[in-house]
Amino acid sequence: MKGYLQSIETMGLLDGPGTRTVFFLQGCPLRCAYCHNPDAIAMSGGKSVSPEQVLEIASRYRSYYGEEGGITFSGGEPLLQGAFLHKSLELLKQEGYNTCIDTCGIGNPSFFPKILPLVDTLLVDVKAFDHESFENLTTIPGFERYLTFLESLENYGFRGQIWARHVMVPGYTDNEEAMKAFVEILRPIRHRVDRIEILPYHTSGVKKYRQLGIPYRLEGVEPMDKERAKELEIYADKLFADSLRQERKKERENNVDKFKILKDREVISKIEKAEMFSSLRELPLLREVADEDVDGVLSEVILSNIKAGDYIFRTGDAPDLMYLIYQGQMKIFYNTIDGEEQIFYIYRDGDFVGGLNLLVQAPYRYVGQALTDCKVVAIPKSTFDKYFYDSSVILRSVLTKSFERIRWAEELIQRLATSNASMKTAGLLLKLVKRIGVETEEGIRLELSMNREELGNYSGLRRETITRKLGEFKELGYIELVGNKVIIVKDLEALEGYVL
Ligand code: SF4
Numbered sequence: 001m002k003g004y005l006q007s008i009e010t011m012g013l014l015d016g017p018g019t020r021t022v023f024f025l026q027g028c029p030l031r032c033a034y035c036h037n038p039d040a041i042a043m044s045g046g047k048s049v050s051p052e053q054v055l056e057i058a059s060r061y062r063s064y065y066g067e068e069g070g071i072t073f074s075g076g077e078p079l080l081q082g083a084f085l086h087k088s089l090e091l092l093k094q095e096g097y098n099t100c101i102d103t104c105g106i107g108n109p110s111f112f113p114k115i116l117p118l119v120d121t122l123l124v125d126v127k128a129f130d131h132e133s134f135e136n137l138t139t140i141p142g143f144e145r146y147l148t149f150l151e152s153l154e155n156y157g158f159r160g161q162i163w164a165r166h167v168m169v170p171g172y173t174d175n176e177e178a179m180k181a182f183v184e185i186l187r188p189i190r191h192r193v194d195r196i197e198i199l200p201y202h203t204s205g206v207k208k209y210r211q212l213g214i215p216y217r218l219e220g221v222e223p224m225d226k227e228r229a230k231e232l233e234i235y236a237d238k239l240f241a242d243s244l245r246q247e248r249k250k251e252r253e254n255n256v257d258k259f260k261i262l263k264d265r266e267v268i269s270k271i272e273k274a275e276m277f278s279s280l281r282e283l284p285l286l287r288e289v290a291d292e293d294v295d296g297v298l299s300e301v302i303l304s305n306i307k308a309g310d311y312i313f314r315t316g317d318a319p320d321l322m323y324l325i326y327q328g329q330m331k332i333f334y335n336t337i338d339g340e341e342q343i344f345y346i347y348r349d350g351d352f353v354g355g356l357n358l359l360v361q362a363p364y365r366y367v368g369q370a371l372t373d374c375k376v377v378a379i380p381k382s383t384f385d386k387y388f389y390d391s392s393v394i395l396r397s398v399l400t401k402s403f404e405r406i407r408w409a410e411e412l413i414q415r416l417a418t419s420n421a422s423m424k425t426a427g428l429l430l431k432l433v434k435r436i437g438v439e440t441e442e443g444i445r446l447e448l449s450m451n452r453e454e455l456g457n458y459s460g461l462r463r464e465t466i467t468r469k470l471g472e473f474k475e476l477g478y479i480e481l482v483g484n485k486v487i488i489v490k491d492l493e494a495l496e497g498y499v500l
Helices: 051-059 078-094 109-118 131-138 143-152 177-184 188-192 204-214 226-264 270-282 290-300 355-360 381-388 392-418 421-436 450-460 463-475 492-499
Strands: 003-014 019-024 047-049 069-074 097-104 121-125 161-168 193-198 300-307 309-315 321-327 331-333 341-348 368-369 372-382 444-447 479-482 486-489
Touching: 003 051, 003 121, 003 331, 019 051, 019 131, 019 161, 047 109, 051 069, 051 078, 069 078, 069 492, 078 097, 109 444, 121 188, 131 143, 161 331, 177 188, 177 372, 177 421, 188 193, 188 355, 226 300, 226 321, 270 290, 270 300, 270 321, 270 421, 290 381, 321 331, 321 355, 321 444, 331 372, 331 450, 341 392, 341 421, 355 392, 372 381, 421 444, 421 450, 421 463, 421 486, 421 492, 463 479
Parallel strands: 019 069, 069 097, 097 121, 121 161, 161 193
Antiparallel strands: 003 019, 003 047, 300 372, 309 368, 321 372, 331 341, 331 368, 444 486, 479 486
16 A cells, blocks of 8 residues: 655644654645645655654654644545555554644545544644635635534544635634634534644745746735734634633533522422432332432432433433433434444333433433333432442442443444345344343343434344344244334244344
């Protein structure tokens, strides 16, 4: 495998943290008016290099990188050479290098989930702040695509820091209104933005255009005044800090609302709460609560009626409550970047979720939605800390549950990656047998709370496929379908044969 390089800078100080070796990759689909590497724009040309050679070059300068420095891929547009970039980053990461890419988010998106988890710092070039200016500057209509790239970074698995950069050209974006628009664009990635940089436009690339005989579109525009650019950078920084503060305030208000919603639906009858507690008392989570603390716990937890279809928590919710299902069923899912719903777990009576979030203070990553009418116990963090935190049994129970989820997620990944539709359907039925199967004379009865679409989302299949596969299993005599909500498994062994 080969990549195409325009040049290498061995001791770069500007393209990411610390001292870095910068690989400038060949090729860029944009035609930025101020591009000072017009010779790097063409996809062809450049010097070919393998990922192994990148690693070898990086190792020559390793002693200069210190704690922060490392390797940067710039360009051109490095994401255009997806396979090469992925392999190079993989090798570099295996050897513990700090990695950075300088990008406009243009490339084959199928590589993004492979590349972005391997990146420590992303230098995000924000070319323009609206569709029209983007097109004028770059000559292509890519603004929407660019915004989608920013919005999808988390879903692609990017967990590093972002330096957001903007080249300021006098007469174009050297004003406060433009800085407001800049900060607004950063909204979906704000939690990862570590630095905002305004790069003053300069004219040192003009002579390259003359040498190459390419017309220069900013002919006659003076270089950007550095002091004014710095002033506007400070202004944008302050705006950004303000917007973060506002967001946090809003999040706090939303959390208050979340408590209010639960409180509005609270079961206030003391008898029902006491009944609930005694019936859940045998769970490891509650068994350890000392008898003298029961009244205290009961007065603090919120037992709420949640209607089928209502949300219990959403992605990004603060870790201030965990949830225990007293009655009913809840699905835990997330929306994939293709807009599909991927269901991870179906939880029912006695299951709980959110314990690990409280322990490590991490926001919820998934969505919890009631599949049936539910009664859910919300345990506030303060109650958890006061009554539960010191119990090794409770902590073990939270960790065991988390471990089960990891196992289930691993199985899911394997199933989605390696199984065909029959295997996925059989695997799903076996999972349901384990979770909700009831032995009857006719076979193992599964009372479903999910429709066909949700069954598909749980198993990684489309609704039509799962419906067809269930029909086939019925024809083969493995199962019986009773309406849409009941499946009777007649031949467990035959289903097991698909997944063993
Ligand atoms: S994105 Fe960078 S390399 Fe591509 S045209 Fe613009 S300035 Fe040049």
